[in-house]
Amino acid sequence: MPLIIDQQPVQQDSWTYLASEEGVAPDLSSVADSSDLLVDWSCFQQCKEQLLGRSGGLGVRIDGFANLDELSCDLDQLSLVAIEFPSFADGRGFSQARLLRDSLGFAGQIRAVGDVTWDRLRFMHRCGFDAMEVSEDRYSEDMLKAFGEIEVRLQGAADDPRPIYRQ
Amino acid sequence: MYLYNEREQQLIEQRVEQYRDQTRRYLAGEIPDEEFRILRLQNGLYIQRQAPMLRIAINYGLLSSRQMRALAQVSRDYDKNYAHFTTRQNVQLNWPELEKVPDILADLAKVQMHAIQTSGSCIRSVTSDHFAGIVAGEVEDPRPWSEIIRQWAALHPEFAYLPRKFKIAVSAAEEDRAATQVHDIGVHIVRNDQGEVGFEVLVGGGLGRTPVIGKQIRPFLEQQELLSYLEAILRVYNLHGRRDNKYKSRIKITVNAMGIDKFRELVEAEFERTRGGELRLPEAEIERVKAFFKAPDYEQFDGDDASYLSELEQDKDFAIWVERNSFAHKVPGYRAVTLALKALLKAPGDITDVQMDAVADLADKYSFGEVRSTHEQNLVLAHVKQSDLYSLWKALSELELARPVVGTLNDMICCPGLDFCSLANAETLGVAEQIQNRFDDLDYLYDLGEMKLKMSGCINACAHHHVGHIGILGVDKNGESYYQFTLGGSAAEDASLGKVLGKSIPKEQVAEMLEKILSVFVEQREEGERFIDTVRRVGNVPFKERVYATNH
Numbered sequence: 001m002p003l004i005i006d007q008q009p010v011q012q013d014s015w016t017y018l019a020s021e022e023g024v025a026p027d028l029s030s031v032a033d034s035s036d037l038l039v040d041w042s043c044f045q046q047c048k049e050q051l052l053g054r055s056g057g058l059g060v061r062i063d064g065f066a067n068l069d070e071l072s073c074d075l076d077q078l079s080l081v082a083i084e085f086p087s088f089a090d091g092r093g094f095s096q097a098r099l100l101r102d103s104l105g106f107a108g109q110i111r112a113v114g115d116v117t118w119d120r121l122r123f124m125h126r127c128g129f130d131a132m133e134v135s136e137d138r139y140s141e142d143m144l145k146a147f148g149e150i151e152v153r154l155q156g157a158a159d160d161p162r163p164i165y166r167q
Numbered sequence: 168m169y170l171y172n173e174r175e176q177q178l179i180e181q182r183v184e185q186y187r188d189q190t191r192r193y194l195a196g197e198i199p200d201e202e203f204r205i206l207r208l209q210n211g212l213y214i215q216r217q218a219p220m221l222r223i224a225i226n227y228g229l230l231s232s233r234q235m236r237a238l239a240q241v242s243r244d245y246d247k248n249y250a251h252f253t254t255r256q257n258v259q260l261n262w263p264e265l266e267k268v269p270d271i272l273a274d275l276a277k278v279q280m281h282a283i284q285t286s287g288s289c290i291r292s293v294t295s296d297h298f299a300g301i302v303a304g305e306v307e308d309p310r311p312w313s314e315i316i317r318q319w320a321a322l323h324p325e326f327a328y329l330p331r332k333f334k335i336a337v338s339a340a341e342e343d344r345a346a347t348q349v350h351d352i353g354v355h356i357v358r359n360d361q362g363e364v365g366f367e368v369l370v371g372g373g374l375g376r377t378p379v380i381g382k383q384i385r386p387f388l389e390q391q392e393l394l395s396y397l398e399a400i401l402r403v404y405n406l407h408g409r410r411d412n413k414y415k416s417r418i419k420i421t422v423n424a425m426g427i428d429k430f431r432e433l434v435e436a437e438f439e440r441t442r443g444g445e446l447r448l449p450e451a452e453i454e455r456v457k458a459f460f461k462a463p464d465y466e467q468f469d470g471d472d473a474s475y476l477s478e479l480e481q482d483k484d485f486a487i488w489v490e491r492n493s494f495a496h497k498v499p500g501y502r503a504v505t506l507a508l509k510a511l512l513k514a515p516g517d518i519t520d521v522q523m524d525a526v527a528d529l530a531d532k533y534s535f536g537e538v539r540s541t542h543e544q545n546l547v548l549a550h551v552k553q554s555d556l557y558s559l560w561k562a563l564s565e566l567e568l569a570r571p572v573v574g575t576l577n578d579m580i581c582c583p584g585l586d587f588c589s590l591a592n593a594e595t596l597g598v599a600e601q602i603q604n605r606f607d608d609l610d611y612l613y614d615l616g617e618m619k620l621k622m623s624g625c626i627n628a629c630a631h632h633h634v635g636h637i638g639i640l641g642v643d644k645n646g647e648s649y650y651q652f653t654l655g656g657s658a659a660e661d662a663s664l665g666k667v668l669g670k671s672i673p674k675e676q677v678a679e680m681l682e683k684i685l686s687v688f689v690e691q692r693e694e695g696e697r698f699i700d701t702v703r704r705v706g707n708v709p710f711k712e713r714v715y716a717t718n719h
Binding site: 163 | 177178185189192206319325441449451
């Protein structure tokens with residue numbers, strides 16, 4: 001799937017995603033121990049010890065219902081948090097990203113997944129997402145213009161905490 | 168009034184171009200309908216029954232004469248030579264073409280106007296007291312604070328996809344003209360025991376399907392932390408508000424389901440974390456914004472103007488208009504004038520391009536070039552010299568903007584209803600006409616005293632019928648418009664929700680029903696009592712008995 005990191009398209013995604021099926025954790029051995037592995041919240045909870053013992057990078061994918069407090073104590077073990085946007089109308093992920101960056105001080109990659117399209121890229125960036133995964137049919141080089149459509153920021157956010165009167 | 172600096176101007180211009188490109192991509196089939204719906208709503212564009220409708224922001228109801236002329240111009244260039252003022256102090260064009268909307272917005276941007284967040288599930292334009300800055304006893308002018316909130320909310324990256332729409336109102340006077348208790352957040356500017364000015368914050372009020380009076384979440388908030396606190400409320404709502412059912416997604420439902428204490432706990436925890444940070448308002452910024460709202464250069468008068476007093480004496484019609492349609496100004500020798508957009512047989516809030524241009528000229532001549540819109544769908548010239556009132560009255564009479572009905576039954580609030588709105592279940596404009604025809608005796612209306620009649624064409628309650636002294640809700644019964652009455656609502660400082668009187672009635676009986684209600688009022692009323700106070704004293708029962716009595 002096309003991936004944008006730091007406002008640029010990247011060809012290689014080092015991460016492999018393994019999803020649980022109906023609450024049953026996937027077979028972790030299908031991915032090499034040294035490669036970067038992204039798992040969902042249910043798998044992370046069930047196999048935490050095994051996951052933390054791997055040598056590759058570890059990422060967790062959460063949805064809008066996730067309680068970030070439960071994630072906070074393991075945050076320094078994670079290199080990636082993927083936040084899922086279930087639809088174009090759902091904006092919980094924006095607040096989750098801001099809490100991760102501003103409140104919990106997470107410095108790893110925050111990746112937007114799910115319903116990720118042109119018209120929300122700028123707000124995602126402003127809220128602390130540095131990576132966006134876009135579906136093949138909605139991706140175009142043109143969409144990178146999104147980041148520069150509006151150059152004025154009235155209020156502070158994760159990209160720059162200063163409101164316009166402090167800039 | 169507030170003027171955008173170069174960067175703020177750049178923002179609204181870039182927003183127009185962003186929307187122009189969104190429109191282009193939509194028309195090219197690159198954006199699906201459902202996504203474009205959300206994008207256009209965030210920019211005030213509805214698709215209505217007959218045509219798109221564009222809602223243009225008038226922040227806290229403040230317009231310059233130049234902006235008023237620009238509205239007249241766009242109504243000529245892109246619409247049918249009229250516009251409609253709404254219950255949230257905004258203005259709507261009813262017939263724009265979707266393809267032309269970016270051009271309309273570009274024209275409006277030239278006079279610092281826009282349609283940012285006038286609709287959609289985001290923080291809507293901020294409303295306030297239409298007599299802000301001119302009422303005696305106001306703690307502080309609420310407009311600078313409304314502007315500070317507007318700037319924070321405009322294109323806020325975190326809160327553009329909320330569970331549902333979010334409305335904030337600010338008020339600073341004893342009389343609440345901004346309906347703050349029925350907003351998602353109501354901000355009251357108050358003074359504490361130490362004499363410091365800050366805010367009482369209400370949360371979770373609203374109308375619509377489930378009307379709720381807002382609850383106090385914080386009795387006193389320090390001025391500088393206004394934005395940190397608002398951001399904390401919005402963040403908690405964005406994360407916890409329901410998204411599975413649009414009828415349960417407003418913050419009032421979140422607050423009621425969780426309980427105000429639990430909700431407060433979450434907000435306060437978030438506030439504790441962020442207070443004192445970058446969102447804290449520096450004194451210099453507060454002063455900078457306040458400077459834009461300095462009082463105009465009033466002339467000094469000692470007491471009342473002699474010619475004005477003799478005109479009042481000599482011309483009874485003028486005196487009636489002054490009594491009904493003008494309001495005391497805190498500066499001696501001045502009054503505020505309400506221009507009633509309640510012409511006989513016209514939709515409440517409608518105004519033609521010719522009238523808009525003329526109002527702009529009158530504002531320049533008599534009121535420092537400033538016009539205000541009210542949540543009761545009227546306009547206000549806020550600073551008129553007593554000595555100018557007579558000539559202003561003559562001019563407004565010619566424009567049909569001087570009907571002396573402000574505060575009466577005929578000053579009703581009414582949504583556009585079935586004729587224009589795709590959400591509506593019932594007609595409203597024809598019913599308004601029926602009521603105006605029946606109650607054309609102004610002396611009778613004056614005898615009835617203060618009366619707030621509010622009529623909505625559907626349960627979304629755009630005309631705030633729950634908080635009308637008399638509320639009328641249009642419903643659909645097998646394809647016919649029926650009307651349900653509520654009595655005893657108020658949006659003012661004594662806010663309450665009206666109680667349903669009984670079963671709904673067909674369209675042709677509405678005026679007759681009102682007549683019966685009013686006859687009970689006249690019988691039950693104690694000397695000088697307002698309708699709402701009589702209803703509160705005697706309850707719905709005497710009214711119910713009369714209006715639903717079977718004919719003998």
